[in-house]
Amino acid sequence: MILLDGKVLSTKIKEEVKEKNQALKNKGIQACLAVILLGDDPASQTYVNSKTKACEECGIKSLFYHLSQSTTQNELLALIHTLNHDDSIHGILVQLPLPSHICKDLVLESIASNKDVDGFHPINVGYLNLGLQSGFLPCTPLGVMKLLKAYEINLEGKDAVIIGASNIVGRPMATMLLNAGATVSICHIKTKNLSFYTKNADLIIVAAGCVNLLRADMIKKGAIVVDVGINRLENGKIIGDVDFQEVAKKCSYITPVPGGVGPMTIAMLLENTLKSAKNRLN
Ligand code: GUN
Secondary structure, three states, X not given: OXXXXXXXXXXXXXXXXXXXXXXXXXXXXXXXXXXXXXXXXXXXXXXXXXXXHHHHHOOOEEEEEEEOOOOOHHHHHHHHHHHHOOOOOOEEEEOOOOOOOOOHHHHHHHOOHHHOOOOOOHHHHHHHHOOOOOOOOOHHHHHHHXXXXXXXXXXXXXXXXXXXXOOOOHHHHHHHHHHOOOEXXXXXXXXXXXXXXXXXXXXXXXXXXXXXXXXXXXXXXXXXXXXXXXXXXXXOOEEOOEOHHHHOOOOOEEOOOOOOHHHHHHHHHHHHHHHHHHHHHO
16 A cells, blocks of 8 residues: 655645745746635634645745624625735635625635636636636645646546535546546435445545545455545544545555645645746736
8 A cells, every 4th residue: 555645745846836936036926825714713724824824935925814704795705806906916715614694606706717726716617627728726636636646646547436526626526537537426425325436446535524434345455545534533633534544454545634635735726826926927
């Protein structure tokens, strides 16, 4: 079994981003990411802190807008409108989930698509679905693709199963794997017989937010397993969606949690922000 080490790869990517960012600075462009968080959800705060800290490490400027839970939709849209028109800002990220009184889809659509470093705007989703290279790709599935590529895992013709159909991970992950030549099945909460799919899969991506969802008896020997889950136990320990101990004995490759997909997500956000800033040169 080989560990797919997202910590090591993300560190290397961050160093590359830092160098490329310095070269861009020398051309007079200071890459800048605006991060918006509504409310005080501890998990969201942790993610946002990791994102702004990573920016700092690479010399990317970050602006943090920490708004109250009771911010109105119009107030949020007004802030996004201002950021859209500010030429010194290259990326805009609204941390999800948003409070229930705000329409997430409306907010994501209001972000200028050329600053949408999360890749959630319908235009960027459309580019991905058309198999085009233009636009921004969502950070978590893009991070998974980079990790698989770094370990020279060829996806052509592979039977891939994704557990989870979210707009953030499952759906874009499926499209990226399809674009890479895999045969893709998307399983979700209503899937009748999950094992039927996972037992036949060469590659399993688990993004359900459910502890021990994938067990060793559900996979075939030598499968590649990617765990996108981040679950915080009562004792504070972070674990994924995969029964790592047992699955690791049977699979060929596996991502650890933490230290697998998580750091790759942040590295891709930095790459997307740098890409957006570089686009200003064109
Ligand atoms: N919430 C969970 N994952 C993400 C992400 O990748 N981007 C944003 N904006 N919010 C999230």
